[in-house]
Amino acid sequence: DSGRVFNFAAGPATLPASVLKQAQADLYNWRGCGMSLMEVSHRGKEFLSVIQNAESALRSLMRIPDEYAVLFLQGGATTQFSSAPLNLCNSNDSADYVVTGSWSDKAFKEGQKYCNAKVVWNGKAAKYTGLPSQGDLSLTPGAKFLHICANETIHGVEFKDYPTPQGETLLIADMSSNFCSKPVDVSKFSLIYAGAQKNIGPSGVTIVIVRKDLLGSAQPITPVMLDYKIHADNNSLFNTPPCFGIYICGLVFDDLLANGGLEAAEKRNIEKAKLLYDAIDGSNAFFKCPVDKAVRSLMNVPFTMATPELEAEFIKEAAGQGMVQLKGHRSVGGIRASIYNAMPKAGVEKLVALMKAFQARHT
Numbered sequence: 395d396s397g398r399v400f401n402f403a404a405g406p407a408t409l410p411a412s413v414l415k416q417a418q419a420d421l422y423n424w425r426g427c428g429m430s431l432m433e434v435s436h437r438g439k440e441f442l443s444v445i446q447n448a449e450s451a452l453r454s455l456m457r458i459p460d461e462y463a464v465l466f467l468q469g470g471a472t473t474q475f476s477s478a479p480l481n482l483c484n485s486n487d488s489a490d491y492v493v494t495g496s497w498s499d500k501a502f503k504e505g506q507k508y509c510n511a512k513v514v515w516n517g518k519a520a521k522y523t524g525l526p527s528q529g530d531l532s533l534t535p536g537a538k539f540l541h542i543c544a545n546e547t548i549h550g551v552e553f554k555d556y557p558t559p560q561g562e563t564l565l566i567a568d569m570s571s572n573f574c575s576k577p578v579d580v581s582k583f584s585l586i587y588a589g590a591q592k593n594i595g596p597s598g599v600t601i602v603i604v605r606k607d608l609l610g611s612a613q614p615i616t617p618v619m620l621d622y623k624i625h626a627d628n629n630s631l632f633n634t635p636p637c638f639g640i641y642i643c644g645l646v647f648d649d650l651l652a653n654g655g656l657e658a659a660e661k662r663n664i665e666k667a668k669l670l671y672d673a674i675d676g677s678n679a680f681f682k683c684p685v686d687k688a689v690r691s692l693m694n695v696p697f698t699m700a701t702p703e704l705e706a707e708f709i710k711e712a713a714g715q716g717m718v719q720l721k722g723h724r725s726v727g728g729i730r731a732s733i734y735n736a737m738p739k740a741g742v743e744k745l746v747a748l749m750k751a752f753q754a755r756h757t
């Protein structure tokens with residue numbers, strides 16, 4: 395397909411070819427309005443229809459109850475590390491963090507600035523290769539919220555069952571790297587946030603799904619741009635939003651709906667992940683995935699080789715065959731294949747074929 399590669403990047407990441415082609419066709423003159431969507435007013439009827447359609451598509455895709463606001467914001471998921479405590483806590487409230495990898499650790503460190511943040515479980519000693527079960531968590535009675543990272547992009551651990559907070563404690567989740575990859579019972583969460591650049595669009599858009607009854611009590615120091623109520627009251631148009639990115643997200647949501655919704659997406663993702671994990675596990679330890687089998691991510695598959703010197707050669711050979719961005723995160727090394735929604739099964743099959751051929755040549 396005209397020079398396109400299989401892109402295994404962790405984010406920004408691969409997008410559906412049909413979406414890119416649609417965007418290309420729409421780019422110069424969007425639906426005959428004589429302008430591209432990068433040039434129209436964010437308050438004009440063209441863009442209003444785009445953002446409204448994107449929101450309603452996401453609502454049907456995730457079956458988001460009416461009691462939740464859906465916001466299209468900026469600043470990446472990293473900004474939500476601050477926004478979440480600023481909007482949901484007073485500065486002296488306790489908040490519990492489950493630290494399962496680099497991203498939840500960053501969320502905790504930022505949270506410490508705005509509330510009495512505590513780590514209730516830390517996977518660092520085991521190099522973030524596992525997740526806690528409910529009984530492992532030392533939850534703080536009266537904590538305002540319990541924060542989790544649903545899928546750790548770097549370490550490849552993904553919650554299959556979510557922890558249950560106690561009493562009035564709110565459950566909040568960073569879903570950046572598994573957003574829209576499978577059905578989620580939104581009603582279990584008080585706040586879900588996600589950067590767009592893995593499963594649903596370009597970088598620059600951050601999705602926030604938040605219970606409406608929690609809005610309006612942000613800490614007084616909260617910058618106006620981080621106050622969920624301001625954005626909810628203005629339908630994400632308080633200031634100029636990332637218009638073009640929101641448009642792409644809308645196209646991706648429509649594409650997911652047209653392809654069977656999140657149940658079907660999950661099925662495809664399970665199938666792809668199984669191909670890859672089976673190849674790793676069946677390699678006689680030539681390839682190894684350090685993550686506990688029960689919590690292996692469907693999205694990010696980190697693995698190493700028994701002979702680490704061969705890793706760079708493998709990555710280079712893969713690139714030569716049009717499979718790019720397979721290098722593990724600089725903090726953990728090894729190899730990482732991110733296989734988001736838009737990675738075709740053919741991409742994973744091609745990777746597995748190379749793994750087998752490479753192993754045969756080196757054993």
Ligand code: PMP
Nearest residue numbers: 470471472497547568570571589
């Ligand atoms: N959380 C997770 C799980 C991530 O994967 C990332 C980005 N890789 C972030 C947060 C930070 O996102 P951003 O770069 O959009 O701020």
